Amino acid sequence: MPFLLKSEPDAYSFDDLVRDGETTWDGIKNPQALANLRAMRKGERLVVYHSNTGKAAVGTATVVSVDAADPKNPQVRIRSGKPLKHSKTLAEMRASPLFADSLLFRQFRLSVVPLSDEQYDWLVS
Secondary structure: OOEEEEEOOOOOOHHHHHHHOEEEEOOOOOHHHHHHHHHOOOOOEEEEEEOOOOOEEEEEEEEEEEEOOOOOOOEEEEEEEEEEEEEEEHHHHHHOHHHOOOHHHHOOOOOEEEOOHHHHHHHHO
16 A cells, blocks of 8 residues: 655655655654554555645655564654656645545544555555
8 A cells, every 4th residue: 555654844854855865754653653663564665745835745755664562662663765757736735536535634633654556646646
């Protein structure tokens, strides 16, 4: 299952991920977002979304490994992918029928959001 990861670009941007190559996705406190992190599996596809500044899906990444031994602090390593050819703004996502029932809009503060394959494909197209 693909996921959307929200990041504040002034704290850690997609460009920072590209520069670093890999990172541990951490700093998550919300119980549902933590459950989504624990549910990730190696090789799953990710979309990085810039929240607050930009408010757009900007790039891709892949899950490298997941260590969920500590349920309150799962260690999810991700590897950078490519920038999106066309960033998808929050307004574009909201207007798309694909996101009508998405947690992205039902629980807007959720920082790790599961995506359907169709949503992922639309975001990266």
